[in-house]
Amino acid sequence: MADQALRKAPLVGRHGGSAGARVTPAGPATRLSLRAGTDAIGTLSLAFGLELPQRPKTSASVSGRHALWLGPDEWLLIDENGADLMAIAAGVSALHSATDVSHRNTAILVSGPDAAGAIASSCPLDLGKTIFPVGAAARTVLGKIEIVLLRTGEEEYRVECWRSFSPYAFGILAEGAEDAAL
Amino acid sequence: MLLIYCPYCEEERSELEFRHGGDAHIARPTNMADITDEEFQDFFFLRDNPKGLIFERWRHIHGCGRFFNAARDTVSDKFVMSYKAGEPKPDLSGATPATEKPLTEKVGETHEATEGTAK
Numbered sequence: 001m002a003d004q005a006l007r008k009a010p011l012v013g014r015h016g017g018s019a020g021a022r023v024t025p026a027g028p029a030t031r032l033s034l035r036a037g038t039d040a041i042g043t044l045s046l047a048f049g050l051e052l053p054q055r056p057k058t059s060a061s062v063s064g065r066h067a068l069w070l071g072p073d074e075w076l077l078i079d080e081n082g083a084d085l086m087a088i089a090a091g092v093s094a095l096h097s098a099t100d101v102s103h104r105n106t107a108i109l110v111s112g113p114d115a116a117g118a119i120a121s122s123c124p125l126d127l128g129k130t131i132f133p134v135g136a137a138a139r140t141v142l143g144k145i146e147i148v149l150l151r152t153g154e155e156e157y158r159v160e161c162w163r164s165f166s167p168y169a170f171g172i173l174a175e176g177a178e179d180a181a182l
Numbered sequence: 183m184l185l186i187y188c189p190y191c192e193e194e195r196s197e198l199e200f201r202h203g204g205d206a207h208i209a210r211p212t213n214m215a216d217i218t219d220e221e222f223q224d225f226f227f228l229r230d231n232p233k234g235l236i237f238e239r240w241r242h243i244h245g246c247g248r249f250f251n252a253a254r255d256t257v258s259d260k261f262v263m264s265y266k267a268g269e270p271k272p273d274l275s276g277a278t279p280a281t282e283k284p285l286t287e288k289v290g291e292t293h294e295a296t297e298g299t300a301k
Binding site for chain 1: 183190191192193195196198199244245246247248
């Protein structure tokens with residue numbers, strides 16, 4: 001028993017936010033950094049069971065699996081149910097590059113009527129309803145770090161950041177949530 | 183804060199997401215082995231740094247990650263336009279081009295006036 005290694009989630013036990021915006025660590029998920037040319041998109045979409053978005057700032061979501069457009073040939077795939085995305089990618093013969101980043105990233109969920117305000121406290125992205133609607137996703141900056149932001153609901157956001165930066169991200173979002181509630 | 187139009191994201195984004203990438207449209211010599219050290223130095227190290235409208239590379243590093251080109255006024259910092267990498271240099275005849283030579287008349291004691299003339 002003493003030899004057993006335990007994996008500890010980077011933000012375990014943390015909680016923060018305010019009456020207007022709740023900040024909580026997201027559960028573990030598998031993630032894939034996917035790069036592919038236009039001719040492989042169809043095959044990859046079929047394999048992953050969702051249409052890889054091809055327009056800027058868009059995403060596709062099917063039962064806990066998300067595909068986020070990051071660049072013209074780059075996507076971030078997230079599976080909240082922990083499906084083995086690498087195994088799926090390995091079964092695709094079309095030319096692509098897939099890197100498992102499940103443990104490089106972690107996510108923070110920001111929700112509530114002041115959620116946009118909490119994020120906007122340190123993120124320059126326009127979070128307005130028409131320019132960043134539900135399902136919109138973008139890689140951007142939060143304070144001093146790079147994040148990937150996904151709007152999962154009217155008042156819900158998922159902030160993907162690097163694992164080692166997550167205490168910073170969590171702290172700045174918790175501060176932002178308190179400020180936004182003032 | 184500057185807003186820069188990314189031709190790949192097709193919208194204006196904060197300057198915080200971008201990184202400057204030096205002059206655009208620099209032609210790499212095709213006879214690299216034959217040119218002299220001085221010619222290589224000119225191509226590799228020396229840039230004009232003019233006042234006015236210039237064309238330069240930018241990278242949307244904290245966004246889509248793509249390099250693109252932009253026309254910017256070095257005096258006002260105004261971005262005239264931006265376009266995808268690989269596209270030809272746009273004709274901006276309406277805009278005032280950058281002064282090719284250093285100003286001859288004295289414009290106060292500026293550092294620009296005392297610097298050398300890079301080709």
